[in-house]
Amino acid sequence: MTFSAAENRYESMPYRRVGRSGLKLPAVSLGLWHNFGDDKRFEEQQAILRRAFDLGVNHFDLANNYGPPDGSAETNFGRHLKDGLGAYRDELVISTKAGYYMWPGPYGEWGSRKYMLSSLDASLQRMGLDYVDIFYSHRPDPETPMEETMGALDTAVRSGKALYAGISSYTPEQTLEAARILNDLGTPLLIHQPSYSMLNRWTENGSPNLYEALEKVGAGSIAFSPLAQGMLTDRYLKGVPADSRAAKERFLSEEALTEEKMNRVRGLNQIAAGRGQTLAQMAVAWILRDQPRGSAVTSALIGASSVRQLEDTLSAVNNLGFSSDELTAIDEFAVESDINLWAQP
Numbered sequence: 001m002t003f004s005a006a007e008n009r010y011e012s013m014p015y016r017r018v019g020r021s022g023l024k025l026p027a028v029s030l031g032l033w034h035n036f037g038d039d040k041r042f043e044e045q046q047a048i049l050r051r052a053f054d055l056g057v058n059h060f061d062l063a064n065n066y067g068p069p070d071g072s073a074e075t076n077f078g079r080h081l082k083d084g085l086g087a088y089r090d091e092l093v094i095s096t097k098a099g100y101y102m103w104p105g106p107y108g109e110w111g112s113r114k115y116m117l118s119s120l121d122a123s124l125q126r127m128g129l130d131y132v133d134i135f136y137s138h139r140p141d142p143e144t145p146m147e148e149t150m151g152a153l154d155t156a157v158r159s160g161k162a163l164y165a166g167i168s169s170y171t172p173e174q175t176l177e178a179a180r181i182l183n184d185l186g187t188p189l190l191i192h193q194p195s196y197s198m199l200n201r202w203t204e205n206g207s208p209n210l211y212e213a214l215e216k217v218g219a220g221s222i223a224f225s226p227l228a229q230g231m232l233t234d235r236y237l238k239g240v241p242a243d244s245r246a247a248k249e250r251f252l253s254e255e256a257l258t259e260e261k262m263n264r265v266r267g268l269n270q271i272a273a274g275r276g277q278t279l280a281q282m283a284v285a286w287i288l289r290d291q292p293r294g295s296a297v298t299s300a301l302i303g304a305s306s307v308r309q310l311e312d313t314l315s316a317v318n319n320l321g322f323s324s325d326e327l328t329a330i331d332e333f334a335v336e337s338d339i340n341l342w343a344q345p
Helices: 042-054 072-082 085-091 113-127 146-158 172-185 210-217 259-274 279-287 307-318 324-333
Strands: 015-017 024-026 028-031 059-061 093-098 132-137 162-168 189-193 220-224 299-302
Touching (some): 028 042, 028 307, 042 085, 042 307, 072 085, 072 113, 093 162, 113 146, 132 189, 146 162, 146 172, 162 172, 172 210, 189 210, 210 220, 259 279, 279 299, 279 307, 299 307
Parallel strands (some): 028 299, 132 162, 220 299
């Protein structure tokens, strides 16, 4: 059946400008880190993607190694584009990244020019695209000069294979340096993708903190793992379900669900109930709140394993406001919990 998107798809989703650029992103974007590899039925993926677009989610975030197996999320997404979603390519913001392990040998990961540009070519081929909207350095490389990695992003943009350049998991200091190099090359830094949640608040620390650094260089941010790998949901309030991510040890372990952390989650869940939201909805809304220091988060990047879960999480945009009393109450429980899997040594 031919896909025809909902005519009212832009009526309920707020859109936010990315830094000082001309690009806007939906307040909530969809990441294809999980649930879009070969372990998920194509029809289930299709239903999630199409429903997301119908609800105003026009930004889809990928990386070269998303799967499983590596690369399969991009391959499957390319199939979804050919199967109907691609008719709306001019309305879509599609991003991908390179930085983590992808193939054997010395040029199969990190930030060398050879790896970055080879990876981008392979990503475009898998998705059947001429260009992506945003191409990211997925993580800083401690050995490759930053000038080389940023130079690869600049080349990607100048070649027309990407429209914008982004970085992910860079410290505030690295962000300022990356932005300086890119600016000198004539390709401004568009966006930073950090992990950020009520239990992972590293982006707020330091002087400057990450948001202050981004405001200084005119870049935006899109927060990944806003639900703390699933901890900030009602999934684990009464134990660890057998089919859960923690039970399967997928970026979350049962050992991580300590009683101390779960007491914080329960406290946050009570506050969410008082707001008429699920914990997941409040966690996303909190990410998008006005912040006292630095620029606000442009978009929250969520995952979804079903249409129902997608719809539930996207309902967060119906209540993005917080009173000062609510924020104070949240801060009692929303403390750093040592769950940042992407922290640099």
